[in-house]
Amino acid sequence: MPPTLNDIREAARRIKPYVHRTPVLTNESLNEKVRAQVYLKCENLQKVGAFKFRGACNAVFSLDDETAGRGVCTHSSGNHAQALALAARLRGIPAYIAMPNTAPAVKKAAVAGYGGQITFCEPTLESREAALAKIVAETGATVVHPYNDERVIAGQGTAALELLEDLPDLDIVIAPIGGGGLLSGTSTAATELKKNIRVIGAEPEMADDAYRSLKEGRILPSVKPKTVADGLLTSFGTLTFPIVRERVEQIITVSEQGIIEAMKFIWERAKIIIEPSAAVAVGVLWEKKIDLSGLKVGVILSGGNVDLEKLPWQS
């Protein structure tokens, strides 16, 4: 069952003690550049540096005590792994993370730093799923999928809920799409709260499976995506696809150069650190594929986890 506005409201109450209510920032240079009123919902300033903490937190705190006691698990090397590890630590339960042995040291350290118990596997989907199945068999832990999970989607929707509480008269909300968890939650919250609001998904041109999937009306896999926005490599899940198809006006794709320009613009002008995946949503603002003139536009800045030693505008 797709989550309802009520599920999102319940999620918001459930996770409130643990998450940051992130600030909404405005920036004159950005407004002038795109001739719109832009409101940046700063999930890069969320705990673990990404909106993913909302969904993980909602999933972890939704479990009954007995189930929770056996722990939670996932396979991921990204923000979801960190988010799940921290949420589990806050509940005082174990988090088991299957992670490819090729994952960067900094990501392993981050998960371990939040108390996650890492099982290494080969960097193939088969190996990751086998490692996860083994964890479940041995521990009875609950699998928390990074996006194809109602509790996770409801949790992600709380960012848009807050945004529309702060700014009930937004015309458009833009959020990036990878597997569709954030966009599903965002579009559910936004369209239920305001009838005529437009919700736009932002996707890298070089990983445009969501764009193509909506065109063709079926879930297409992400084929060898190669983009700087490494948080958006996944493709739709069975739960996210119908929600996005129903509630999202369109997906707009952004070039690699557009992503990097948007990222640097936000760093330079808004003085906040966003990761390339978040910059994809900003990139939509100047792709000129939709007319934003004079509109009030909310943009969900999904995360801020970046390797500061290796910035995409440096050679």
Add this chain to the structure above:
Amino acid sequence: MPPTLNDIREAARRIKPYVHRTPVLTNESLNEKVRAQVYLKCENLQKVGAFKFRGACNAVFSLDDETAGRGVCTHSSGNHAQALALAARLRGIPAYIAMPNTAPAVKKAAVAGYGGQITFCEPTLESREAALAKIVAETGATVVHPYNDERVIAGQGTAALELLEDLPDLDIVIAPIGGGGLLSGTSTAATELKKNIRVIGAEPEMADDAYRSLKEGRILPSVKPKTVADGLLTSFGTLTFPIVRERVEQIITVSEQGIIEAMKFIWERAKIIIEPSAAVAVGVLWEKKIDLSGLKVGVILSGGNVDLEKLPWQS
């Protein structure tokens, strides 16, 4: 006359339509590291990327119409020049900026971008003052000093006013010191609002003229300071010195390595961009020169203007 709490409150009312009420962020990693509750007042997210906009704005909007009509001027190559240019543009009056011809292109562009009229001079104090005197003679513009000015000090104090409105039970407030404008305004607001609050100044070890001045009881010049915190090279003014001496508990100096570590820590963990001068205040938290355990500590992150092509932790 040193500004009073009332002057700061008036400044807050005067500049309210123009400035951002900047968010106060918290960060678990930082709290764990320093074993205190730290509240980051994000003036890096202020317009023009620095608290300087508050003081410039208060000065510009304090002028009567006739005086304002002749414009404002200063000599500066830093954040104050940008701040004054934007404040003047918002009032619809000219801003004349005397700027050394050696200033980086990016700073010239920033001032010009806000509509400031630049007069170039040699990079010596004599040449800068001569250029400024010429501007005043020709235009009748009002000089707005970057810190030795009551209106500017009152404006800078509005950041601490907001911080204490949000968190009335802070134990300590830390702010960086260059010429002392921010620290004067901060300490006036804080000590007037809360009797026993402690106010600490943060200064680079390599530019420790304020520390030495307080020790010796007289204004000592900044002698060939060489620090990554290039916003803190100036020394006390006649107006700021007595305020800081009266209201500030002590100045704590921070090593260059400490400044860079603090800067990188905030970028990585708090996901916001701070400039080295702001990092000096964060550096105080782990210099271990004062015991902060269990205390509620406000830190004023003064600015976020950084050249993203040249980061201090990169070779």
